[in-house]
Amino acid sequence: SAVISQKPSRDICQRGTSLTIQCQVDSQVTMMFWYRQQPGQSLTLIATANQGSEATYESGFVIDKFPISRPNLTFSTLTVSNMSPEDSSIYLCSVGVGSGKTEAFFGQGTRLTVV
């Protein structure tokens, strides 16, 4: 298993500003993922955070809007840049552990409200 600490747990931000979300894992993991959950919706994968290289973004998400850092195997950050009210969502980081790497573990999420 893995214990994931994600912070902040929630924030209210002004439009046009940026927020950086941190994700810390209690063990080294190869893959870390960032998801967005818009109000009342399901989770959508934003990107895969790769250690030592640029993140891999899913369709509809770009690095300028969601820059990601992955300085080591236990830590990653996601920045939501130039925020607008449409960015109000829960952002979750996720990792997979185990030899089969099939089960995903999630942080508690960051509930972001943009006003």
Next chain:
Amino acid sequence: SQQGEEDPQALSIQEGENATMNCSYKTSINNLQWYRQNSGRGLVHLILIRSNEREKHSGRLRVTLDTSKKSSSLLITASRAADTASYFCATDPIQGAQKLVFGQGTRLTINP
């Protein structure tokens, strides 16, 4: 993009009753997983069923998988108030990639 469709979107039952949620998906999968989310917080993994399995049990949970119909169901027996949560199915289309594709979810409410 969302792969899964879940029904019902919302389900309200009395404590002690069984709850059944369904999930359909579109592409080939390596496995299908079910997660629970309480009050918009982090997701908790419940159970995983591989593409070559048809049924799996874990405590009060029973999951079925029909790859010919590209569908799965989650049954929670003898429901409890603490089971109130949103339930999501997630598929892993690319083996080992862990890039999960989530269904729309079912909001389950257990009434005491």
